Amino acid sequence: MAHIKVPEGVPGIRSLVLFRPETGKYLYELVQVLLRGESPLTQPERELIASYVSYLNHCMFCMSSHAAAARCLYGDEKNMVDEVLHDMQHSHVSEKMKTLLHIAGKVQILGKQVSQEDIDEAGKQGANDREIHDTVLIAATFCMFNRYVDGLASFTPEDAEAYAEMGKRMAEKGYVMPQQAT
Amino acid sequence: MAHIKVPEGVPGIRSLVLFRPETGKYLYELVQVLLRGESPLTQPERELIASYVSYLNHCMFCMSSHAAAARCLYGDEKNMVDEVLHDMQHSHVSEKMKTLLHIAGKVQILGKQVSQEDIDEAGKQGANDREIHDTVLIAATFCMFNRYVDGLASFTPEDAEAYAEMGKRMAEKGYVMPQQAT
Numbered sequence: 001m002a003h004i005k006v007p008e009g010v011p012g013i014r015s016l017v018l019f020r021p022e023t024g025k026y027l028y029e030l031v032q033v034l035l036r037g038e039s040p041l042t043q044p045e046r047e048l049i050a051s052y053v054s055y056l057n058h059c060m061f062c063m064s065s066h067a068a069a070a071r072c073l074y075g076d077e078k079n080m081v082d083e084v085l086h087d088m089q090h091s092h093v094s095e096k097m098k099t100l101l102h103i104a105g106k107v108q109i110l111g112k113q114v115s116q117e118d119i120d121e122a123g124k125q126g127a128n129d130r131e132i133h134d135t136v137l138i139a140a141t142f143c144m145f146n147r148y149v150d151g152l153a154s155f156t157p158e159d160a161e162a163y164a165e166m167g168k169r170m171a172e173k174g175y176v177m178p179q180q181a182t
Numbered sequence: 183m184a185h186i187k188v189p190e191g192v193p194g195i196r197s198l199v200l201f202r203p204e205t206g207k208y209l210y211e212l213v214q215v216l217l218r219g220e221s222p223l224t225q226p227e228r229e230l231i232a233s234y235v236s237y238l239n240h241c242m243f244c245m246s247s248h249a250a251a252a253r254c255l256y257g258d259e260k261n262m263v264d265e266v267l268h269d270m271q272h273s274h275v276s277e278k279m280k281t282l283l284h285i286a287g288k289v290q291i292l293g294k295q296v297s298q299e300d301i302d303e304a305g306k307q308g309a310n311d312r313e314i315h316d317t318v319l320i321a322a323t324f325c326m327f328n329r330y331v332d333g334l335a336s337f338t339p340e341d342a343e344a345y346a347e348m349g350k351r352m353a354e355k356g357y358v359m360p361q362q363a364t
Contacts, residue, residue: 003301004311020315022219026212033204057292103333110239111332119185129186133202136333144326150293151285151318 003153011155011162012061014178016148025177031145032175034138040131044073045097047170048084049104049138055085056108059146061156066142068167096125100135107139185335193337193344194243196360198330207359213327214357216320222313226255227279229352230266231286231320237267238290241328243338248324250349278307282317289321 006015017024035046047070054062067085071078083091088101099122106113114136122132157163188197199206217228229252236244249267253260265273270283281304288295296318304314339345
Protein backbone atom coordinates (compact mmCIF):
# COMPACT_ATOMS: atom_id res chain seq x y z
CA MET A 1 0.00 0.00 0.00
CA ALA A 2 1.22 3.49 -0.82
CA HIS A 3 2.52 5.72 1.99
CA ILE A 4 -0.20 8.34 1.26
CA LYS A 5 -3.84 8.07 0.19
CA VAL A 6 -3.63 7.89 -3.60
CA PRO A 7 -6.31 6.37 -5.90
CA GLU A 8 -6.23 2.60 -5.29
CA GLY A 9 -5.06 0.18 -8.00
CA VAL A 10 -3.59 2.95 -10.18
CA PRO A 11 0.05 2.06 -10.86
CA GLY A 12 3.20 4.08 -10.12
CA ILE A 13 3.54 7.68 -11.20
CA ARG A 14 -0.08 7.87 -12.45
CA SER A 15 -1.46 7.53 -8.90
CA LEU A 16 0.88 10.27 -7.65
CA VAL A 17 0.06 12.83 -10.32
CA LEU A 18 -3.65 12.23 -9.69
CA PHE A 19 -3.00 13.00 -6.00
CA ARG A 20 -1.20 16.25 -6.89
CA PRO A 21 -1.99 17.36 -10.47
CA GLU A 22 -0.48 20.85 -9.98
CA THR A 23 3.01 19.32 -9.98
CA GLY A 24 2.05 16.26 -12.05
CA LYS A 25 1.24 18.45 -15.03
CA TYR A 26 4.84 19.65 -15.36
CA LEU A 27 6.30 16.21 -14.68
CA TYR A 28 4.33 14.84 -17.63
CA GLU A 29 5.20 17.80 -19.87
CA LEU A 30 8.89 17.42 -18.99
CA VAL A 31 9.04 13.70 -19.75
CA GLN A 32 7.05 14.16 -22.97
CA VAL A 33 9.46 16.77 -24.39
CA LEU A 34 12.49 14.85 -23.09
CA LEU A 35 11.54 11.40 -24.43
CA ARG A 36 9.30 12.32 -27.40
CA GLY A 37 10.34 15.84 -28.41
CA GLU A 38 13.04 16.72 -30.93
CA SER A 39 16.46 15.26 -30.03
CA PRO A 40 19.49 13.80 -31.85
CA LEU A 41 18.86 10.64 -29.78
CA THR A 42 16.13 8.36 -31.16
CA GLN A 43 13.02 7.64 -29.07
CA PRO A 44 14.04 4.01 -28.35
CA GLU A 45 17.53 5.20 -27.33
CA ARG A 46 15.99 7.67 -24.87
CA GLU A 47 13.62 5.05 -23.43
CA LEU A 48 16.61 2.72 -23.06
CA ILE A 49 18.52 5.33 -21.03
CA ALA A 50 15.42 5.83 -18.83
CA SER A 51 15.06 2.09 -18.26
CA TYR A 52 18.80 1.57 -17.64
CA VAL A 53 18.95 4.30 -14.97
CA SER A 54 15.75 2.98 -13.34
CA TYR A 55 17.33 -0.48 -13.27
CA LEU A 56 20.41 0.95 -11.52
CA ASN A 57 18.07 2.66 -9.02
CA HIS A 58 16.20 -0.64 -8.43
CA CYS A 59 12.92 1.01 -9.44
CA MET A 60 10.93 -1.95 -10.77
CA PHE A 61 7.99 0.17 -12.00
CA CYS A 62 9.99 2.66 -14.11
CA MET A 63 12.50 0.03 -15.27
CA SER A 64 9.78 -2.34 -16.51
CA SER A 65 7.49 0.24 -18.09
CA HIS A 66 10.25 2.10 -19.96
CA ALA A 67 11.87 -1.19 -21.02
CA ALA A 68 8.48 -2.19 -22.47
CA ALA A 69 8.20 1.16 -24.29
CA ALA A 70 11.76 0.77 -25.63
CA ARG A 71 10.98 -2.77 -26.89
CA CYS A 72 7.96 -1.45 -28.82
CA LEU A 73 9.98 1.39 -30.31
CA TYR A 74 13.00 -0.79 -31.20
CA GLY A 75 10.68 -3.18 -33.06
CA ASP A 76 12.87 -5.82 -34.71
CA GLU A 77 15.78 -4.98 -32.42
CA LYS A 78 13.75 -5.30 -29.23
CA ASN A 79 16.21 -7.81 -27.67
CA MET A 80 18.64 -4.89 -27.34
CA VAL A 81 16.77 -3.75 -24.23
CA ASP A 82 17.26 -7.01 -22.34
CA GLU A 83 20.86 -7.23 -23.51
CA VAL A 84 21.60 -3.76 -22.08
CA LEU A 85 19.83 -4.46 -18.79
CA HIS A 86 21.71 -7.75 -18.49
CA ASP A 87 25.21 -6.59 -19.47
CA MET A 88 25.43 -3.18 -21.14
CA GLN A 89 29.11 -3.34 -22.15
CA HIS A 90 28.65 -6.65 -23.99
CA SER A 91 25.35 -5.71 -25.63
CA HIS A 92 24.88 -4.87 -29.31
CA VAL A 93 24.15 -1.15 -28.83
CA SER A 94 26.52 1.12 -30.77
CA GLU A 95 29.84 2.16 -29.25
CA LYS A 96 28.47 5.71 -29.02
CA MET A 97 25.43 4.52 -27.04
CA LYS A 98 27.75 2.57 -24.72
CA THR A 99 29.65 5.76 -23.86
CA LEU A 100 26.33 7.60 -23.29
CA LEU A 101 24.89 4.80 -21.13
CA HIS A 102 28.18 4.85 -19.19
CA ILE A 103 27.68 8.58 -18.55
CA ALA A 104 24.05 7.92 -17.52
CA GLY A 105 25.36 5.34 -15.03
CA LYS A 106 27.76 7.90 -13.58
CA VAL A 107 24.93 10.44 -13.21
CA GLN A 108 22.89 7.78 -11.39
CA ILE A 109 25.63 7.63 -8.72
CA LEU A 110 26.12 11.41 -8.47
CA GLY A 111 26.66 14.30 -10.90
CA LYS A 112 30.32 14.85 -10.02
CA GLN A 113 31.11 11.25 -10.99
CA VAL A 114 30.99 12.28 -14.66
CA SER A 115 34.62 12.92 -15.62
CA GLN A 116 36.20 14.84 -18.49
CA GLU A 117 37.48 11.46 -19.67
CA ASP A 118 33.90 10.10 -19.90
CA ILE A 119 32.90 13.13 -21.98
CA ASP A 120 35.99 12.86 -24.22
CA GLU A 121 35.28 9.16 -24.81
CA ALA A 122 31.69 9.96 -25.88
CA GLY A 123 33.04 12.72 -28.17
CA LYS A 124 35.49 10.26 -29.78
CA GLN A 125 32.55 7.96 -30.58
CA GLY A 126 30.77 10.86 -32.29
CA ALA A 127 28.45 12.10 -29.53
CA ASN A 128 27.70 15.82 -29.75
CA ASP A 129 26.84 18.29 -26.97
CA ARG A 130 23.09 17.89 -27.44
CA GLU A 131 23.35 14.10 -27.12
CA ILE A 132 25.48 14.43 -23.98
CA HIS A 133 23.06 17.02 -22.56
CA ASP A 134 19.98 14.91 -23.21
CA THR A 135 21.65 11.79 -21.77
CA VAL A 136 22.56 13.61 -18.53
CA LEU A 137 19.12 15.20 -18.19
CA ILE A 138 17.25 11.93 -18.88
CA ALA A 139 19.44 10.14 -16.31
CA ALA A 140 18.92 12.93 -13.75
CA THR A 141 15.17 13.04 -14.42
CA PHE A 142 14.79 9.31 -13.82
CA CYS A 143 16.75 9.65 -10.58
CA MET A 144 13.82 11.93 -9.64
CA PHE A 145 10.98 9.74 -10.98
CA ASN A 146 12.44 6.58 -9.41
CA ARG A 147 12.62 8.27 -5.99
CA TYR A 148 9.13 9.77 -6.30
CA VAL A 149 7.54 6.44 -7.28
CA ASP A 150 9.37 4.32 -4.67
CA GLY A 151 9.65 7.00 -1.94
CA LEU A 152 5.85 7.04 -1.68
CA ALA A 153 5.60 3.26 -2.21
CA SER A 154 3.18 3.64 -5.12
CA PHE A 155 1.55 0.51 -6.58
CA THR A 156 3.98 -1.59 -8.64
CA PRO A 157 2.25 -4.28 -10.79
CA GLU A 158 4.15 -7.56 -10.91
CA ASP A 159 2.89 -9.19 -14.12
CA ALA A 160 4.79 -8.72 -17.36
CA GLU A 161 1.52 -8.35 -19.29
CA ALA A 162 0.61 -5.13 -17.46
CA TYR A 163 3.96 -3.58 -18.45
CA ALA A 164 3.68 -4.76 -22.07
CA GLU A 165 0.37 -2.91 -22.29
CA MET A 166 1.78 0.18 -20.57
CA GLY A 167 4.81 0.17 -22.88
CA LYS A 168 2.56 -0.02 -25.94
CA ARG A 169 0.54 2.98 -24.73
CA MET A 170 3.71 4.94 -23.91
CA ALA A 171 5.23 4.13 -27.33
CA GLU A 172 2.07 5.02 -29.27
CA LYS A 173 0.58 7.90 -27.31
CA GLY A 174 3.53 9.34 -25.39
CA TYR A 175 3.10 10.88 -21.97
CA VAL A 176 -0.35 12.29 -21.41
CA MET A 177 -1.40 13.44 -17.96
CA PRO A 178 -4.12 11.04 -16.70
CA GLN A 179 -7.43 12.79 -16.19
CA GLN A 180 -9.03 10.50 -13.62
CA ALA A 181 -8.41 7.46 -11.47
CA THR A 182 -8.89 4.81 -14.14
CA MET B 183 34.59 24.66 -17.57
CA ALA B 184 31.29 22.96 -18.30
CA HIS B 185 31.27 19.62 -20.16
CA ILE B 186 29.20 21.14 -23.02
CA LYS B 187 29.21 24.57 -24.69
CA VAL B 188 26.85 26.60 -22.49
CA PRO B 189 26.86 30.43 -22.22
CA GLU B 190 30.05 31.39 -20.36
CA GLY B 191 29.95 32.87 -16.85
CA VAL B 192 26.26 32.02 -16.34
CA PRO B 193 25.99 30.00 -13.12
CA GLY B 194 24.52 26.53 -12.59
CA ILE B 195 21.09 25.60 -13.86
CA ARG B 196 20.63 28.95 -15.66
CA SER B 197 23.37 28.11 -18.18
CA LEU B 198 21.82 24.69 -18.85
CA VAL B 199 18.27 25.90 -19.46
CA LEU B 200 19.63 28.52 -21.85
CA PHE B 201 21.38 25.70 -23.74
CA ARG B 202 18.12 23.71 -23.97
CA PRO B 203 15.09 25.93 -23.27
CA GLU B 204 12.58 23.29 -24.49
CA THR B 205 13.25 21.21 -21.38
CA GLY B 206 14.31 24.16 -19.20
CA LYS B 207 10.85 25.71 -19.44
CA TYR B 208 9.24 22.76 -17.62
CA LEU B 209 12.06 22.50 -15.08
CA TYR B 210 11.44 26.12 -14.08
CA GLU B 211 7.66 25.68 -14.03
CA LEU B 212 8.00 22.57 -11.88
CA VAL B 213 10.26 24.19 -9.31
CA GLN B 214 8.10 27.32 -9.21
CA VAL B 215 4.90 25.40 -8.38
CA LEU B 216 6.77 23.08 -6.00
CA LEU B 217 8.60 25.76 -3.99
CA ARG B 218 6.31 28.78 -4.44
CA GLY B 219 2.85 27.36 -5.21
CA GLU B 220 0.19 26.43 -2.68
CA SER B 221 1.41 23.88 -0.11
CA PRO B 222 0.90 23.15 3.61
CA LEU B 223 4.69 23.56 3.93
CA THR B 224 5.88 27.18 4.16
CA GLN B 225 8.18 28.58 1.47
CA PRO B 226 11.24 28.69 3.80
CA GLU B 227 10.54 25.08 4.87
CA ARG B 228 10.49 23.98 1.24
CA GLU B 229 13.71 25.87 0.43
CA LEU B 230 15.28 24.24 3.49
CA ILE B 231 14.39 20.74 2.23
CA ALA B 232 15.88 21.66 -1.19
CA SER B 233 19.09 22.92 0.39
CA TYR B 234 19.37 19.95 2.80
CA VAL B 235 19.05 17.38 -0.01
CA SER B 236 21.53 19.33 -2.18
CA TYR B 237 23.94 19.32 0.76
CA LEU B 238 23.59 15.52 1.05
CA ASN B 239 24.26 15.27 -2.71
CA HIS B 240 27.36 17.50 -2.36
CA CYS B 241 25.93 19.93 -4.90
CA MET B 242 27.53 23.21 -3.87
CA PHE B 243 25.56 25.36 -6.32
CA CYS B 244 22.06 24.17 -5.35
CA MET B 245 22.92 23.87 -1.66
CA SER B 246 24.27 27.43 -1.44
CA SER B 247 21.62 29.13 -3.56
CA HIS B 248 18.64 27.46 -1.87
CA ALA B 249 20.20 28.00 1.58
CA ALA B 250 20.46 31.70 0.69
CA ALA B 251 16.81 31.78 -0.45
CA ALA B 252 15.74 30.00 2.77
CA ARG B 253 17.69 32.52 4.90
CA CYS B 254 15.86 35.41 3.18
CA LEU B 255 12.48 33.73 3.66
CA TYR B 256 13.12 32.75 7.30
CA GLY B 257 14.03 36.38 8.08
CA ASP B 258 14.63 36.59 11.84
CA GLU B 259 15.09 32.84 12.09
CA LYS B 260 17.67 32.67 9.31
CA ASN B 261 20.22 30.82 11.52
CA MET B 262 17.93 27.81 11.28
CA VAL B 263 19.35 27.05 7.84
CA ASP B 264 22.94 26.75 9.03
CA GLU B 265 21.85 24.78 12.09
CA VAL B 266 20.08 22.22 9.88
CA LEU B 267 22.98 21.95 7.43
CA HIS B 268 25.38 21.53 10.37
CA ASP B 269 23.39 19.06 12.49
CA MET B 270 19.72 18.62 11.56
CA GLN B 271 18.68 16.49 14.53
CA HIS B 272 20.03 19.05 17.06
CA SER B 273 18.71 22.11 15.22
CA HIS B 274 15.76 24.24 16.33
CA VAL B 275 13.39 23.20 13.52
CA SER B 276 10.10 21.73 14.76
CA GLU B 277 9.86 18.03 15.56
CA LYS B 278 7.55 17.69 12.56
CA MET B 279 10.14 19.25 10.24
CA LYS B 280 12.78 16.90 11.65
CA THR B 281 10.69 13.88 10.64
CA LEU B 282 10.14 15.38 7.17
CA LEU B 283 13.83 16.22 6.71
CA HIS B 284 14.62 12.68 7.83
CA ILE B 285 12.31 11.36 5.06
CA ALA B 286 13.98 13.73 2.55
CA GLY B 287 17.35 12.26 3.60
CA LYS B 288 16.04 8.75 2.96
CA VAL B 289 14.76 9.77 -0.49
CA GLN B 290 18.22 11.19 -1.25
CA ILE B 291 19.68 7.70 -0.76
CA LEU B 292 16.94 5.86 -2.70
CA GLY B 293 13.14 5.80 -2.72
CA LYS B 294 12.80 2.38 -1.11
CA GLN B 295 14.75 3.62 1.93
CA VAL B 296 11.61 5.42 3.15
CA SER B 297 10.01 3.00 5.64
CA GLN B 298 6.50 2.77 7.04
CA GLU B 299 8.08 3.66 10.38
CA ASP B 300 9.43 6.94 8.94
CA ILE B 301 5.95 7.79 7.64
CA ASP B 302 4.28 6.84 10.96
CA GLU B 303 6.75 9.00 12.88
CA ALA B 304 5.94 12.01 10.65
CA GLY B 305 2.23 11.32 11.14
CA LYS B 306 2.67 11.26 14.94
CA GLN B 307 4.28 14.70 14.72
CA GLY B 308 1.24 15.99 12.82
CA ALA B 309 2.44 15.74 9.20
CA ASN B 310 -0.39 15.11 6.73
CA ASP B 311 -0.31 13.32 3.35
CA ARG B 312 0.21 16.53 1.39
CA GLU B 313 3.21 17.49 3.53
CA ILE B 314 4.71 14.02 3.12
CA HIS B 315 4.03 14.11 -0.63
CA ASP B 316 5.61 17.52 -1.11
CA THR B 317 8.64 16.55 0.99
CA VAL B 318 9.27 13.42 -1.10
CA LEU B 319 8.77 15.24 -4.40
CA ILE B 320 11.02 18.17 -3.42
CA ALA B 321 13.73 15.72 -2.31
CA ALA B 322 13.37 13.68 -5.52
CA THR B 323 13.38 16.84 -7.68
CA PHE B 324 16.61 18.08 -6.14
CA CYS B 325 18.19 14.67 -6.72
CA MET B 326 17.50 15.53 -10.37
CA PHE B 327 18.67 19.18 -10.30
CA ASN B 328 21.85 18.32 -8.38
CA ARG B 329 22.78 15.66 -10.94
CA TYR B 330 21.94 17.91 -13.90
CA VAL B 331 24.00 20.83 -12.57
CA ASP B 332 27.04 18.74 -11.53
CA GLY B 333 26.76 16.05 -14.23
CA LEU B 334 27.43 18.73 -16.87
CA ALA B 335 29.95 20.55 -14.62
CA SER B 336 28.11 23.86 -14.91
CA PHE B 337 29.72 27.01 -13.48
CA THR B 338 29.61 27.08 -9.64
CA PRO B 339 30.47 30.53 -8.18
CA GLU B 340 32.59 30.34 -5.02
CA ASP B 341 31.91 33.65 -3.29
CA ALA B 342 29.17 33.88 -0.65
CA GLU B 343 28.08 37.29 -1.98
CA ALA B 344 27.00 35.82 -5.32
CA TYR B 345 24.74 33.33 -3.53
CA ALA B 346 23.31 35.97 -1.17
CA GLU B 347 22.24 37.94 -4.25
CA MET B 348 20.85 34.83 -5.97
CA GLY B 349 18.94 33.86 -2.83
CA LYS B 350 17.39 37.33 -2.59
CA ARG B 351 16.21 37.12 -6.21
CA MET B 352 14.84 33.59 -5.69
CA ALA B 353 13.02 34.65 -2.51
CA GLU B 354 11.55 37.80 -4.05
CA LYS B 355 10.86 36.81 -7.64
CA GLY B 356 10.61 33.02 -7.52
CA TYR B 357 11.73 30.87 -10.43
CA VAL B 358 11.53 32.65 -13.74
CA MET B 359 13.06 31.08 -16.82
CA PRO B 360 16.04 33.24 -17.90
CA GLN B 361 15.51 34.85 -21.29
CA GLN B 362 19.10 35.40 -22.33
CA ALA B 363 22.68 34.77 -21.34
CA THR B 364 23.02 37.55 -18.73
